[in-house]
Amino acid sequence: MSRRAPRSRNNRKITRLLTCFLAVTAVVAGTVLPAGAASAAAPAAAPAATTVSNAVSQVVGDPAASGIVKSTLVGFNPGNIISDAVFTNKSTMTEAQIQAFFNSKVSRCLGGTDENGKPIVCLKDFKITSVTRPADQYCSGYSGAANESAARIIYRVSQACNINPQVLIVMLQKEQGLITHTWPSAWRYNIALGQGCPDTAPCDPNYIGFFHQIYGAARQMQIYMEGRWFQWYAPGKTWNILYNPTASCGSSPVYVANKATSALYYYTPYQPNAAALRAGYGNGDGCSAYGNRNFYNYFTDWFGSTQGIKYPDGPIVNVGKDIYAISNGTAYHITADVWPEYKAAYGNPEATVNAHIASLGQGGAASLFLRDATAGTVSYLNGGKTHRFASCDLVAKWKGNCASLTTFDSDDFRSPGAGAEMTTRANVKGDARIFALEGSALVPYQNVAAMTAWGQQAPSAFAATMPAAHAAKYPAVPTRFVPGQLITVVGSDRVFLPTADGQLIYLPKFDNARSMGLSTDVLKAVPTASIVNHPGRSNLGRYVVCNGATYFTANGALYRVPSSGGFTAVTPDSRTCALLKIADDAQGPLFVNATGDSTIYIADGGAFRHVGNPATLTALNGPGATRVVTLAPADLAGLPKGQILRADIGFVVTPGDGKVYLADAGRLLYLNSWSVADALGLPRAAVSISDAAGAALPKAGTVTAVVRCNAQLYSAASGTFTKITDAGGTSVTELSAANCATLRLP
Incomplete structure (x- = not known):
């Protein structure tokens, strides 16, 4: 015995007249007609049959599997479920x-x-x-x-x-x-x-x-x-048709209008009751039957009207939430990102069915790049118009491909009307910035002023708008601002200098911007989206690096220095550096003072230290003219200060050889080990002097732990000095009175 579909409590099948009928030789004996027509008092009895169907069940052919949830059966006519013309x-x-x-x-x-x-x-x-x-x-x-x-x-x-x-x-x-x-x-x-x-x-x-x-x-x-062998439910008459195999569920009179509908009742001799119709695809009540209802549901959801309504011509149609562009016998699926442009150009879609779409060629996802099937013109769909591309190279810059386009027949292509021709200018939906296609990049500019400052295409050039999903196809690049423009970001009052190479340099005080000659005008409340590609973070101080050289900024100009003196130097992009004025490009040491004050300072170890005396100044500067930049008193006062610096005493080091020396009355004594400094009680710290300054001072031996100060010999250990009368063969270091004064002598 052949297997049949498994049954559940909700899956009781009923019989129908779909006989194993042999057309030439079969004889149907004792055919039972329904109990009567519409005037009959009792509902029609279901005729005996030899075929099963899910007239009552909601389990077999589960509608949920089709992805369709119908909420209404408006249009369902139990007497004309499907026309003869459509059925055949x-x-x-x-x-x-x-x-x-x-x-x-x-x-x-x-x-x-x-x-x-x-x-x-x-x-x-x-x-x-x-x-x-x-x-x-x-x-x-x-x-x-x-x-x-x-x-x-x-x-x-x-x-x-x-x-x-x-x-x-x-x-x-x-x-x-x-x-x-x-x-x-x-x-x-x-x-x-x-x-x-x-x-x-x-x-x-x-x-x-x-x-x-x-x-x-x-x-x-x-x-x-x-109609020869089966005459109950014959078309052109009214019949009492049951709602359910259970006779107590009742029936109602139905005028059967055509042969196709009578055939469906021979196949499934029940009509849906009000509960089944209200339920869409769902369950009605205990007296509901679903076979003919589901036939109507599936047919209309998949193939359109059971009465033979013509499919819409498009060019825009929808099947539920899915929207398609149809032209030249091909269907293109319109995705959410491009739908607003198609709607602006072609209006709201006409409803159709899956079978209509399946009957067409499948063109994949619709793009905004349209091709005229006859003329070959390629255009971009934007703002309810088509915008012509002058070349396939420009199409490629817009991430299109002339070999793969959404092709419309000429009527559909021309229907929206032609707008301005495409350029390398662009807008991005939802983004207030303006963009330019440069090489393979989509470069964002914060505003028209920025684009003008960078010498790009005239801001008046036409800029088509691309969807955000389209813009995401390009590599991320930093936003370009007017070079040197200071900004604040939405939600913060902190001031930054954004650069074209992706830095966001924090400005702790406006004096630092003034010192390098930048305007202190601030573009406020810049959207966060404008700085997401600026991952670099640093603080703008008084030192910058431009073209590989380090500069101290003062009085609105740049002064070259050998190093940043222990301060952090930021490296602006080349466009910002080009704005800055170089006042002095010499490579020697740089000293500063204040107007009306002869006190000289030099940057050392992250602080500005008072150069203690002319001898130290000479030692630090070396031969040649001394460069001193005079600052406003308030400007100098704002610089961090360190301890007084003397290069005629204490330890020094030159960049050229990296050795540490004890400066002593215009000569250098080599320190071969910090342990000697420990013995003398001197700190392990050395002042950096220029190579030129170091070369100007003669080398005069090595520092030892036995020293002569003021004609007295001392032996040093851990900073404690003991008077001695004989060095015992150990070399004696003769020290100047200035160096002796730094020692803790008894």
């Missing part, structure tokens, strides 16, 4: 379109084996050997063939039996859910339409198998419509 229109779909429809409903089949160990094959991949059937008055016959797909069998049967292939597709879904099923058991194909499988007996072996189910059901529909 065998030209609605080609074999390829049927296959494409199946493919669209199951993106991935789960595979594996079913509960009986049979391979799981989804309908889109299903193939079987068909059987030859002779021609008769109902069908023109069928020549069997090996390895035929489900789509091919349905197409060939529809042609042979003059049945709309969409009708067979809908019946496959409502009976066994085969259109959307991702793991169908093999037995579902054997009883795909319930042909010859009554509840009360095993399935007729002549109708087991997918081919037998399709061919037998299509042929049976022609038998029903013939």
Whole structure:
């Protein structure tokens, strides 16, 4: 006995008249007509049958699997469920379109084996050997063939039996859910339409198998419509049609308007009650039946009106939330990012159905790059107009490809009207900045002033707007501001100097900007989006590096220095550096003082230290003129100060050789170990003097722990000095009175 669909408490199947009918020799004896027409007091009794169907069940052919949730059945007419013309229109779909429809409903089949160990094959991949059937008055016959797909069998049967292939597709879904099923058991194909499988007996072996189910059901529909053997529910009369197999659920009179509707009632002799109609695809009440309701639901959701309404021509249509552009026989899926532009150009979409889309060529996702199929013109869709590209190179700059475009026929292409030609200027939806296509980059400029300052295309040039998702295809680059422009960011009063190379340099005080000659005008409340590609962070002090050289900034100009003196030097971008005035490009030491004050300072160790005396100044400067920059008293007062600096005493070091010396009365004594400094009680610190200054001082021996100060010999250990009369062969270091004064002598 063949397996039938499993039943649950909510899955009781009913019988119908879909007999194992042989067209030439069969004799139907004792055919029972319904109890009466509309005037009958009792509802019509369901005729005996030999076929099963899910007239009552909501389980088989689960609508949720189709992704459709219908909330209304407005338009459903129980007396005209489908017109004869639509029911018998065998030209609605080609074999390829049927296959494409199946493919669209199951993106991935789960595979594996079913509960009986049979391979799981989804309908889109299903193939079987068909059987030859002779021609008769109902069908023109069928020549069997090996390895035929489900789509091919349905197409060939529809042609042979003059049945709309969409009708067979809908019946496959409502009976066994085969259109959307991702793991169908093999037995579902054997009883795909319930042909010859009554509840009360095993399935007729002549109708087991997918081919037998399709061919037998299509042929049976022609038998029903013939009206010779089946005369209850005959068209042109009113019949009491039950709501449910349970007679107590009642019935109501229905005028059956056509043969196709009567055939559906022979197949499933129940109409949906009010609860079933209210439920859409869902469950009604205990007296609801769903077979004919679900037939109407699936057909209208997938293929349009059951009364044969013409598909819309487009160019913009929708199937539920999915929107398509249709032109020249091809459908392009319009995604959310480009939809606003298509709507502006072509207006709201017309509703259509999946079958319409499946019947067309598939062009993939619609882009904003449109091509005139006749003239070959390539344009960008923006602001409700098309904007012509002068070359494919410009198309490429906009991340388009002349070899892959959304192609419209000339009427659809020209319909929005032509706007200004495309340029390398651009806007980005939702972004207040302006953009320029430079090389392979989409460069953002904060405003027109920035674009002008950078010498780019005139701000008046046309700028098409691209979606944000389109702009994201370009590499991220920093926003360009007017060079040297100070800004604040939304939500903060901190002032920054943004650079074109991605730095965001914090300005702790305006004096630092004034000292280097920058304007202190601030562009306030810049959006955060403008600085997201400025990851570099540093503080703007008094030292900058431009063109590889380090400069001290003062009085609105730059003064070159050998080093930053222990301060952090920031490196602005070349555009900012180009704004700055170089006052002095000499490479020697730089000293500062205040107006009206002869006290000299030099940057050392992150502080400005008072140069203690002329000898130290000479030692630090070396031969040649001394460079002193005079600052306003308040400016000098704002610089951090360190301890007094004397290069005639204490330890010094020159960059050239890196050795440490003790400066002593215009000469240098080599310190070969910091342990000697520890013995003398001197700090392990050395002042850096220029190589020139170091070369000007003679080298005069090595520092030892035995020193002579003021004609007295001392031996030093851990900063403690002991008077001695004899050095005992140890070298004696003669020290100047100035150096001796720094020692803790007894």
